[in-house]
Amino acid sequence: xNIFVVLKMVPDTVEELNVSQDxxxxxxxxxxxxxxxxxxxxxxxxxxxxxxCGGKVTxxxxxxxxxxxxxxxxxxxxxxxxxxxxxxxxxxxxxxTAKVLSDFFSSGREAVTLDTLVLAxxxxxxxxxxxxxxxxxxxxxxxxxxxxxxxxxxxxxxVVQKEFAGGLRGEFEVELPAVLxxxxxxxxxxxxxxxxxxxxxKSAKIEELEIPSPTDAVCLDVQRTYKPEAGGRAEIxxxxxxxxxxxxxxxxxxxxxx
Amino acid sequence: MAISIxxxxxxxxxxxxxxxxxxxGAGRAIAQALGVPLEAVLLGSGASQLASSLGAADKVFxxxxxGLDLAAPExxxxxxxxxxxxxxxxxxxxxxxxVSLGIGSILAARSxxxxxxxxxxxxxxxxxxxxxxxxxxxxILSDVKLADGRGIIGVYPGAxxxxxxxxxxxPPTEAIDVPVQPSKVRFKQYIKPxxxxxxxxxxxxxxxxxxxxxxxxxVQLAEELAQALGGAVCASxxxxxxxxxxLTRQVGKSGMTVKPRVYLAFGISGxxxxxxxxxxxxxxxxxxxxxxxxxxxGAHYGAVTDAVELLPVLTEKVKxxxx
Numbered sequence: 001x002n003i004f005v006v007l008k009m010v011p012d013t014v015e016e017l018n019v020s021q022d023x024x025x026x027x028x029x030x031x032x033x034x035x036x037x038x039x040x041x042x043x044x045x046x047x048x049x050x051x052x053c054g055g056k057v058t059x060x061x062x063x064x065x066x067x068x069x070x071x072x073x074x075x076x077x078x079x080x081x082x083x084x085x086x087x088x089x090x091x092x093x094x095x096x097t098a099k100v101l102s103d104f105f106s107s108g109r110e111a112v113t114l115d116t117l118v119l120a121x122x123x124x125x126x127x128x129x130x131x132x133x134x135x136x137x138x139x140x141x142x143x144x145x146x147x148x149x150x151x152x153x154x155x156x157x158x159v160v161q162k163e164f165a166g167g168l169r170g171e172f173e174v175e176l177p178a179v180l181x182x183x184x185x186x187x188x189x190x191x192x193x194x195x196x197x198x199x200x201x202k203s204a205k206i207e208e209l210e211i212p213s214p215t216d217a218v219c220l221d222v223q224r225t226y227k228p229e230a231g232g233r234a235e236i237x238x239x240x241x242x243x244x245x246x247x248x249x250x251x252x253x254x255x256x257x258x
Numbered sequence: 259m260a261i262s263i264x265x266x267x268x269x270x271x272x273x274x275x276x277x278x279x280x281x282x283g284a285g286r287a288i289a290q291a292l293g294v295p296l297e298a299v300l301l302g303s304g305a306s307q308l309a310s311s312l313g314a315a316d317k318v319f320x321x322x323x324x325g326l327d328l329a330a331p332e333x334x335x336x337x338x339x340x341x342x343x344x345x346x347x348x349x350x351x352x353x354x355x356x357v358s359l360g361i362g363s364i365l366a367a368r369s370x371x372x373x374x375x376x377x378x379x380x381x382x383x384x385x386x387x388x389x390x391x392x393x394x395x396x397x398i399l400s401d402v403k404l405a406d407g408r409g410i411i412g413v414y415p416g417a418x419x420x421x422x423x424x425x426x427x428x429p430p431t432e433a434i435d436v437p438v439q440p441s442k443v444r445f446k447q448y449i450k451p452x453x454x455x456x457x458x459x460x461x462x463x464x465x466x467x468x469x470x471x472x473x474x475x476x477v478q479l480a481e482e483l484a485q486a487l488g489g490a491v492c493a494s495x496x497x498x499x500x501x502x503x504x505l506t507r508q509v510g511k512s513g514m515t516v517k518p519r520v521y522l523a524f525g526i527s528g529x530x531x532x533x534x535x536x537x538x539x540x541x542x543x544x545x546x547x548x549x550x551x552x553x554x555x556g557a558h559y560g561a562v563t564d565a566v567e568l569l570p571v572l573t574e575k576v577k578x579x580x581x
Contacts, residue, residue, distance in 0.1 A: 013395045013527070016550060026398070041499070095367065123359070125394050128402060130375045130412075131363040134331060138367035143442035144331060146360040147512070159446070163356050163512040164270060167451030167505050170328060175442035181360065183512065188500045220372055221403040223388065228399055228552065234544065234560035244561045245572040248522075248543055249579050251559050255520050255541045257463050257487060258580055 001055035002113050003046045006120040009033040009064035024222045033066045038121025044185035047078045053153040056080045062089035076192045076200040083207045094129035096214040102139030103211045112177050122146045122181035128220050133181035146181030260348025260407045263289045267300040268353050277353035277415050282314040283422030291382035301326040313425030319434050330443035331360035337436045348408040362410045374402045375412035395529040396552035416534050454506030456490045463489030464518045469496040470525015470565050477502050479569040486576045494532045510535035524565035528553025
């Protein structure tokens with residue numbers, strides 16, 4: 001199988017997020033970036049598929065802060081190739097990103113083959129459109145299924161599981177070539193030691209492929225970006241762990257559960 | 259300017275999903291403000307009969323075709339696109355649910371309509387719409403203007419009241435006949451979750467753990483508290499993905515929806531996908547090291563401290579109080 005995994009960097013929400021002066025976007029000065037969680041699962045699912053049925057895994061990313069580290073880490077985990085498209089993903093929007101990536105597949109150097117599977121995270125947390133995989137599928141003219149949590153090769157195609165709700169899943173047959181939006185891999189993403197990533201940084205290379213920036217990127221008209229009303233409803237208990245525990249016990253008693 | 263508002267009704271296993279009524283309620287408010295009709299479209303087997311419960315719509319288009327049962331998003335998008343071309347609908351509401359995700363994006367990529375996803379609030383401002391979307395795990399909101407009142411809006415579950423989308427009247431329906439092409443994505447069967455030892459939807463007290471629990475061993479600390487309280491342990495997605503607890507203990511979008519008397523959340527930030535599954539708990543007590551965690555915006559009580567440190571202390575105090 002010829003597997004491509006599209007990776008996207010997003011701000012780490014563990015860090016404090018601040019709105020910039022214009023009141024419309026995030027202040028990028030102190031942002032720390034990490035790989036979008038579902039994308040990390042997409043990579044893991046690709047590596048599991050490769051281990052089970054052979055093939056090649058290529059990771060692709062647009063330019064973003066700290067993206068090189070993520071691409072090298074993907075190589076250290078077992079990806080065969082890493083390609084960076086030197087178009088900044090900042091403010092590009094999902095529609096335009098999908099266009100850039102479909103140009104990647106029609107660049108002459110890459111092509112969608114009969115055994116091509118394109119994986120991306122089912123959604124991204126940083127974007128108003130938020131779903132790259134289905135938009136890319138439209139551009140590539142390929143079938144799509146999202147919120148997928150298990151992918152297995154079956155004959156010439158795939159059998160995949162899509163999550164619904166309440167733990168209920170659906171099993172689907174998908175013909176290749178196809179695009180899937182991955183929610184979670186069948187196993188937790190693997191860990192790779194930093195030393196191995198460092199070694200890969202010395203021995204492997206990130207390929208770069210020039211794709212023209214889209215000229216017709218239509219961005220949504222954001223009027224205002226802000227934090228939700230602070231101080232909502234929660235009454236905050238303060239003090240030592242013992243004091244906090246006492247107050248929680250009082251609250252539990254008030255609710256009638258003890 | 260929108261000629262009409264179209265709601266993509268959602269059904270799963272022969273029942274109308276709650277999100278459908280939430281969207282009908284939200285859609286009715288927009289339709290009223292813009293002075294345009296509210297229409298819905300329902301696809302799949304049994305659609306003709308199910309349509310009678312969508313009385314909040316002025317009209318329901320029905321494609322009662324088994325070929326559209328759990329159809330690939332592209333097939334559904336194709337039907338909706340045909341309908342938009344026919345009716346001139348300017349605003350399309352689609353659920354941000356696992357069932358419907360992807361359809362809005364395909365529609366947006368195929369048409370020139372903009373897409374605003376993860377929407378929690380919609381205001382009409384003249385002929386324009388202001389949509390409020392929730393991003394970055396619930397930490398940031400963005401107001402987006404759809405200037406000419408045209409666009410596809412992905413509606414977040416639980417954001418709009420269900421009741422306003424319910425109506426006792428029977429709506430007029432119109433059957434639409436759309437050829438369904440053979441698809442390269444085909445539904446085969448449902449996979450039901452394995453029956454767990456504990457049904458977390460039936461518990462009075464739930465002790466929930468998230469990423470902040472740090473290690474698999476620490477889950478035991480939550481188990482001990484749950485035992486002391488006569489409840490059960492459940493978790494947010496990261497803990498389930500790690501394999502620290504079985505799928506039957508997952509709360510949230512893909513997992514269970516729970517409404518216990520008390521929901522204790524340890525090391526859970528409160529991302530929208532989790533909040534969706536536990537927001538109707540009678541009392542929510544949240545413990546997290548991050549004072550800005552969104553869970554505190556909705557919880558009744560909170561403490562900014564390390565869950566791992568607090569858990570054993572709390573378990574002891576509970577045992578003491580119960581005597």
